[in-house]
Amino acid sequence: MNVPPPLVRVEGAALAFRGRPALRGLDLTVEAGTTLALLGPNGAGKSTLIRLLAGRLAPDSGGIRVRGGDPHGDRAVRGHIGYVPQEIALYPRLSVSENLDVFARLAGLSRSARREAVQSVLARCALEAVAGRPVATLSGGYQRRANIAASLLAAPDLILLDEPTQGVDLDARAAIHAVLAGLRAAGAGVIVSTHDFTEAERLADRVAILSEGRLRLEGDLAALMRPLAAAPPEHEAVMEAAPGPAAQSALREAGFAPEAGDSRLWRADHGAAGGLDGAALLASLRGRGVPAAEIRVRRPGLETLYRDALGALEAAA
Template identity: 75%
Template structure:
């Protein structure tokens, strides 16, 4: 008896925009009831990969299959896929219910099924309180939940989400995470593109790290994180003043480097802080003229793995 195909399979996928490579030789398999987090810098190919899986793009080479069908050419296959783009793709002057009714029609649901489908996704995404509100008057968190609800009307098997919590507050983020967890528990497969490492650790069973259009590391989150359990702690120096040249040199000698996007935070990982504990390190840095307000000590997480993978740029490795 032939085994059922995986929920999604990408083999040797390549894609270019105006002769500029976006993806090159991507291989990926996703099973039902699994959440895959896509991580990578801007331009790594995360959105391109999601759009290939959604059938919005055709690969220049290789193949993309969802439940054995081609999402780009087969309408029936596309009906098994829910796609949630990064931008809010709603009608701002319509109510939540009116938006969902429009998307139910676009999904091809018969009239007798539309009302039930709309009611179901309103409940699943906890939107009952805003059903009759105009979308433009909603908070960003509610708009993103409506965006997700619109993708669920046809009860898809595969749900693709591009930065689903971008720009929302902690309460809205928790609500969206609850929706995604319930979808996974219901047997759907999810692919979530995110820059949020804590979100990936919370949601994902598997992780794929992309850079320059290729998957640099892919595997189960548990196996990928296992080597970090015995790794030395990370130290973050929180600065309260401007660094002069001598203070910056002292920080770098201690193994610290600045974090992108925040000049107040410098990090030392892999035990680079000389084996000192937080209090001793803070005292040593202050004695060297570094305007350090505090030292934060923490166990390395997914972000540390991500930095190591991008720095080393190894070939594809898979953890079972």
């Protein structure tokens, strides 16, 4: 029996810009009907990977395949891919409907097909109420939804999104999440680059964590999260002022480490020493001269996996 190839296969993909590696031999597969969240710090290679998958770039070495074909070299393959860049890629003076008609023409749709496709994506992205308004007059949330709608006109099998909810309010975020959930339910593959752990947990079936152009952790999100169910709660200590050397020593003895770039936030990702609750821990730290304003207690989640993956990298270095 012939087994169809995965929707996306990346094998040993490497790419450098002016001699600086952006991806270093990355391997990844994505099946249809799956949402993959790409996580990683700035410069990790997330946007580069998305542009490779969209066919905007070609790897220096290795292979990129979407539906078994080369998205960079084969225009027909690119026709099955919807790419939503981080920037709003629309004509600000044209209405939403006019923009969609332009992009439908660029996708090669006939006049009758264009009309049907525009109406379909307006409905799918809940844009009917603003269809006649110029894009420049819309809120950021509506602009981002219109940006997504433009990528769906040719009914792509793979949708690539780079920070699709950046800078939008909660209502717009929920609307965009509904669109993406609908795409997955319809059988499309969705790859989302995001810095939002809550968003990734809500949307994704699988997660891939990148750093310095390498894949640090990848797998089924539910399976990766399962061991965390029995893990101790995490603690965050918020300081009233930057702690001095003695207070820093007390924090470290209690299992805390400073948040990068923020001397007033300390974390105990795997539970503070002694198993104290938030109030008791706050009293204990203050008793040792730590200028702690509050202790936040939360269950470990995807952010814990992320920190562990990058922490293991730092420890190895």
